[in-house]
Amino acid sequence: MIICDGMADRSIPELAYKTPLEIAKKPNMDWIAKRGISGIMDAIAPGVAPGSDTAHLALLGYDPYEIYTGRGPFEAAGAGIELKPGDIAFRANYATVDKNMVVTDRRAGRIHDTEPLAEAVQNIKIKGADFIFRSTVGHRATLVLRGGGISPEVTDSDPHEEGKKPLKFEPCLKAPEQVVPAYPIIAGGVRKYVMRRRRAAKTAKLLNDFSHKAHEILKKHPLNIERAKKKLPPANYLLLRGGGVVPRLVPFYEKFKIRGACVAAAALVKGVCKLSGMTVVNVPGATGSVDTNLDAKAKAALQQLKSHDFVLLHVKGSDEASHDGNLRAKIDIIERTDEIINQFIDAVDFLVVTADHTTPIEFKNHTADPVPVAISGPGVRADDVKTYSERSAANGGLGRIRGKDLIPIIADLMGKGHKFGE
Amino acid sequence: MIICDGMADRSIPELAYKTPLEIAKKPNMDWIAKRGISGIMDAIAPGVAPGSDTAHLALLGYDPYEIYTGRGPFEAAGAGIELKPGDIAFRANYATVDKNMVVTDRRAGRIHDTEPLAEAVQNIKIKGADFIFRSTVGHRATLVLRGGGISPEVTDSDPHEEGKKPLKFEPCLKAPEQVVPAYPIIAGGVRKYVMRRRRAAKTAKLLNDFSHKAHEILKKHPLNIERAKKKLPPANYLLLRGGGVVPRLVPFYEKFKIRGACVAAAALVKGVCKLSGMTVVNVPGATGSVDTNLDAKAKAALQQLKSHDFVLLHVKGSDEASHDGNLRAKIDIIERTDEIINQFIDAVDFLVVTADHTTPIEFKNHTADPVPVAISGPGVRADDVKTYSERSAANGGLGRIRGKDLIPIIADLMGKGHKFGE
Numbered sequence: 001m002i003i004c005d006g007m008a009d010r011s012i013p014e015l016a017y018k019t020p021l022e023i024a025k026k027p028n029m030d031w032i033a034k035r036g037i038s039g040i041m042d043a044i045a046p047g048v049a050p051g052s053d054t055a056h057l058a059l060l061g062y063d064p065y066e067i068y069t070g071r072g073p074f075e076a077a078g079a080g081i082e083l084k085p086g087d088i089a090f091r092a093n094y095a096t097v098d099k100n101m102v103v104t105d106r107r108a109g110r111i112h113d114t115e116p117l118a119e120a121v122q123n124i125k126i127k128g129a130d131f132i133f134r135s136t137v138g139h140r141a142t143l144v145l146r147g148g149g150i151s152p153e154v155t156d157s158d159p160h161e162e163g164k165k166p167l168k169f170e171p172c173l174k175a176p177e178q179v180v181p182a183y184p185i186i187a188g189g190v191r192k193y194v195m196r197r198r199r200a201a202k203t204a205k206l207l208n209d210f211s212h213k214a215h216e217i218l219k220k221h222p223l224n225i226e227r228a229k230k231k232l233p234p235a236n237y238l239l240l241r242g243g244g245v246v247p248r249l250v251p252f253y254e255k256f257k258i259r260g261a262c263v264a265a266a267a268l269v270k271g272v273c274k275l276s277g278m279t280v281v282n283v284p285g286a287t288g289s290v291d292t293n294l295d296a297k298a299k300a301a302l303q304q305l306k307s308h309d310f311v312l313l314h315v316k317g318s319d320e321a322s323h324d325g326n327l328r329a330k331i332d333i334i335e336r337t338d339e340i341i342n343q344f345i346d347a348v349d350f351l352v353v354t355a356d357h358t359t360p361i362e363f364k365n366h367t368a369d370p371v372p373v374a375i376s377g378p379g380v381r382a383d384d385v386k387t388y389s390e391r392s393a394a395n396g397g398l399g400r401i402r403g404k405d406l407i408p409i410i411a412d413l414m415g416k417g418h419k420f421g422e
Numbered sequence: 423m424i425i426c427d428g429m430a431d432r433s434i435p436e437l438a439y440k441t442p443l444e445i446a447k448k449p450n451m452d453w454i455a456k457r458g459i460s461g462i463m464d465a466i467a468p469g470v471a472p473g474s475d476t477a478h479l480a481l482l483g484y485d486p487y488e489i490y491t492g493r494g495p496f497e498a499a500g501a502g503i504e505l506k507p508g509d510i511a512f513r514a515n516y517a518t519v520d521k522n523m524v525v526t527d528r529r530a531g532r533i534h535d536t537e538p539l540a541e542a543v544q545n546i547k548i549k550g551a552d553f554i555f556r557s558t559v560g561h562r563a564t565l566v567l568r569g570g571g572i573s574p575e576v577t578d579s580d581p582h583e584e585g586k587k588p589l590k591f592e593p594c595l596k597a598p599e600q601v602v603p604a605y606p607i608i609a610g611g612v613r614k615y616v617m618r619r620r621r622a623a624k625t626a627k628l629l630n631d632f633s634h635k636a637h638e639i640l641k642k643h644p645l646n647i648e649r650a651k652k653k654l655p656p657a658n659y660l661l662l663r664g665g666g667v668v669p670r671l672v673p674f675y676e677k678f679k680i681r682g683a684c685v686a687a688a689a690l691v692k693g694v695c696k697l698s699g700m701t702v703v704n705v706p707g708a709t710g711s712v713d714t715n716l717d718a719k720a721k722a723a724l725q726q727l728k729s730h731d732f733v734l735l736h737v738k739g740s741d742e743a744s745h746d747g748n749l750r751a752k753i754d755i756i757e758r759t760d761e762i763i764n765q766f767i768d769a770v771d772f773l774v775v776t777a778d779h780t781t782p783i784e785f786k787n788h789t790a791d792p793v794p795v796a797i798s799g800p801g802v803r804a805d806d807v808k809t810y811s812e813r814s815a816a817n818g819g820l821g822r823i824r825g826k827d828l829i830p831i832i833a834d835l836m837g838k839g840h841k842f843g844e
Contacts, residue, residue, distance in 0.1 A: 379432040379782060381791065381812055382439060397813060399792075399822030401468050408469020412790035419788055420466060421473025421486060422493040422664060 001312050001352040001410070003059065004337055005052060005266070006319030006359030008371040008390050012327070020361065021372070021389040024331045026338035029374070029388035032351050036376030038385040039398025041406065042368070043357055049368040050403075052319070055356035056272040058403030060312075061255055069152045070244020071268065076142040077246075078271030078280075079134055083144065085248035088152050088203065092133075092141040094235035097215070101165050106158075107139040108235035109227075114141065116223050117235055124213050129206050136267060137288075143240060145206065151199035151245075157211055158239040166239060169207040171200030207240065214238045251277035256411045257418075261304035263297050264288075264314035279308060290317035290333050298340035302347060309414065322359035330361060350377030350413060353388065354406070370400060377413060423734050423774040423832070425481065426759055427474060427688070428741030428781030430793040430812050434749070442783065443794070443811040446753045448760035451796070451810035454773050458798030460807040461820020463828065464790070465779055471790040472825075474741070477778035478694040480825030482734075483677055491574045492666020493690065498564040499668075500693030500702075501556055505566065507670035510574050510625065514555075514563040516657035519637070523587050528580075529561040530657035531649075536563065538645050539657055546635045551628050558689060559710075565662060567628065573621035579633055580661040588661060591629040593622030629662065636660045673699035678833045679840075683726035685719050686710075686736035695734065701726065712739035712755050720762040724769060731836065744781035752783060772799030772835060775810065776828070792822060799835055 011017040042048070043055035044064060053071050054064035072089035083089065094114055096105040118135040125131075129147035136142055153173050157166045173196055215237050218224060224234035252260050254277075262273035262280045265288035270280045283300045285293030294315065301313045315337050321329035344351055358369040372393030374385070383397030394400075401409070411417050433439040464470070465477035466486060475493050476486035494511035505511065516536055518527040540557040547553075551569035558564055577592045595618055637659050640646060646656035674682050676699075684695035684702045687710035692702045705722045707715030716737065723733045737759050743751035766773055776795040779788045794815030796807070805819030816822075823831070833839050 379784065381433050381441070381816075383813060383816060395817070397462075397816040399462060399816065401822070405468035408467075409790065410469075412469055412471055415785065417469070417471045417790050419471040419473055421476030421490060 007355040008358035010360040024334040028341035033374040033388040038393040038396025040370035043403035061407040067247035071242035073246040074271035077274040078267030087246040088145040090240040091242040096233035109233040153200040156241040158241040169204040261308040288316040429777040430780035432782040446756040450763035454798040455796040455810040460815040460818025462792035465825035483829040489669035493664035495668040496693035499696040500689030509668040510567040512662040513664040518655035531655040574667040575622040578663040580663040591626040683730040710738040
């Protein structure tokens with residue numbers, strides 16, 4: 001299954017109201033559509049624009065409304081941290097604050113090679129919880145809190161703008177309709193409200209103390225002193241966002257009896273697959289960008305297919321190009337992705353090509369428009385659709401399905417379906 | 423409404439990737455599709471392969487996830503036993519065990535005329551519950567437990583293979599996510615766990631005692647002694663399976679204000695209709711097989727339409743042919759079913775033709791592929807679909823619907839819809 005992140009688009013006036021998929025040369029995707037069955041798919045529901053995190057959860061058969069409280073846990077899992085259900089995880093940016101504690105650079109001059117800083121931060125000990133901190137790509141990092149009596153019901157510290165001070169963490173109790181079963185403590189009624197407030201307040205205090213200590217350590221760190229000498233902005237503050245509780249997912253294999261592997265560069269997608277118990281492969285040269293080594297990813301996918309029933313091959317570049325509003329780059333990554341699909345046509349039984357969500361070039365962000373999906377393989381009821389695109393797929397034999405239906409449909413075609421009743 | 427069990431199929435390479443429905447001559451089904459509106463339908467949900475029991479429940483507007491715990495109750499109801507909500511019912515096979523209690527024939531040489539055996543078994547009395555036992559077709563029978571403090575949370579005794587011993591009944595408490603509201607005792611939390619275990623243990627013991635007594639009675643029964651003389655395998659053991667609790671269904675008439683009747687041979691379908699409060703007709707010559715007297719069924723349906731608003735006419739042969747992988751027989755039963763539809767075209771307002779699930783000839787079991795559905799009648803918004811098949815229906819005006827939507831759609835067309843709001 002090839003998921004091209006954000007590949008679906010809207011009608012673009014400059015393309016005579018066509019979409020990038022309708023313009024791109026993609027004979028292999030068209031082959032799948034022609035030989036197979038097509039449809040349109042709402043990753044979550046019509047009118048709901050999904051994040052890549054919630055979309056991938058849904059495409060793997062999980063209900064994001066049940067298990068998603070924030071992006072942090074999936075980024076942290078993708079970064080290789082061994083998480084436990086109940087951990088609270090955040091995404092972090094190394095940032096620069098001035099003497100008045102005003103954020104002057106949210107990315108600390110796009111610093112990289114931050115491992116020495118992470119090591120220093122990792123030594124922070126605060127009574128009440130364990131802190132696990134790890135640098136990831138560039139100026140990014142991830143923070144995990146572990147311990148009893150902590151809560152994801154807190155605000156973030158990232159002001160999302162330069163010229164402002166980092167925000168203080170504060171308790172923010174969710175309304176019951178926003179409460180997710182992944183975090184049982186917040187599922188209770190009024191009776192548990194006092195307990196929830198206490199946990200949230202404790203967690204906010206722990207995070208404020210951590211942020212303060214991290215700042216004290218970072219501002220004196222030799223690496224930052226050296227950066228100051230070079231007139232580079234020091235990475236002296238950690239802005240935290242996307243906090244969420246690590247959910248307990250029923251393993252993918254247990255749900256579907258399918259041995260799954262994931263070939264992806266994006267930490268988020270790796271994290272979703274990791275938490276679902278799938279094998280997650282690190283591919284050298286896979287960057288999560290338009291310059292990624294797609295051929296290496298295809299080879300890795302073929303390798304995993306020797307020991308797995310199912311491989312999710314994720315291509316991030318199409319989303320990046322869309323967020324940048326770069327039409328040429330988007331068409332290019334679609335065409336290059338199509339080229340590698342050729343290797344799978346004779347190598348596997350079933351091929352699925354889809355996107356996790358629509359990211360229109362003109363809107364530069366995710367929208368709720370459904371995505372095209374095409375499935376080819378033995379027994380599949382081929383329809384009259386001849387090409388792979390948003391528009392042609394809408395006439396396909398699958399009709400309009402939900403993301404959560406996709407794996408059950410594929411499992412059934414693979415002969416691994418589950419009969420309900422006799 | 424004509425339901426051809428398992429009629430839908432997948433693309434078959436030998437038929438140039440067509441399906442049996444696309445090959446069969448079926449002018450009357452095509453007439454319904456051409457004059458009416460078509461669509462594809464997931465009896466339960468996309469990707470879920472239904473049993474005939476859960477599918478028929480859904481097609482009659484019930485939620486099988488709410489009321490289904492096993493096939494037993496529907497078989498027992500179809501066999502004519504007057505059930506009460508809370509009864510636990512099993513399907514039974516007369517089987518042969520040797521002196522070491524190893525099953526040597528799961529069907530006791532496909533014994534029939536088992537009434538004398540059933541009479542003897544019916545005399546078994548065990549303190550703690552009432553036992554109702556009845557022979558049905560051939561080597562089959564059905565057992566109902568009635569009494570306070572019993573539970574469907576027990577295993578079965580059928581090893582499903584010869585050369586093995588019958589299994590002992592044991593308590594098997596379902597995980598909360600498998601719990602169905604039909605059996606409220608298992609819907610409680612940890613607090614009720616002890617009670618559940620006790621009920622399940624009691625039920626398992628009752629069933630083990632029953633199985634033992636039945637064996638003692640059957641092995642000495644004159645009919646079996648006579649069979650032994652004729653070198654026929656004795657029917658000396660009852661293998662029980664498909665246990666479930668009898669649900670309390672809101673009657674079909676109460677739900678939809680439609681007086682319904684059912685013309686079917688299959689005990690299962692009769693049972694579903696019986697439990698929903700529909701009139702169930704016994705048609706001489708209706709066998710539930712490809713040799714059934716379809717004309718007699720059509721006549722019976724026309725007769726029932728004089729006193730009912732709605733008749734479900736069920737044809738089982740198409741599923742039987744599919745399970746056998748018999749393409750010729752499948753096409754034949756489709757064509758013969760089509761012939762009888764001709765009698766309805768002038769006789770009724772609305773005609774519906776569909777299947778309960780897909781049973782591909784090549785897979786020989788139920789799959790989750792959606793089934794075609796076509797509805798003709800006054801006021802129906804006819805679409806461009808010209809023939810009745812899986813593929814053509816996917817382009818129809820109904821789109822992709824769920825089984826539970828079908829009766830409400832039909833009721834609305836009949837002017838018996840229910841307005842929600844004003």
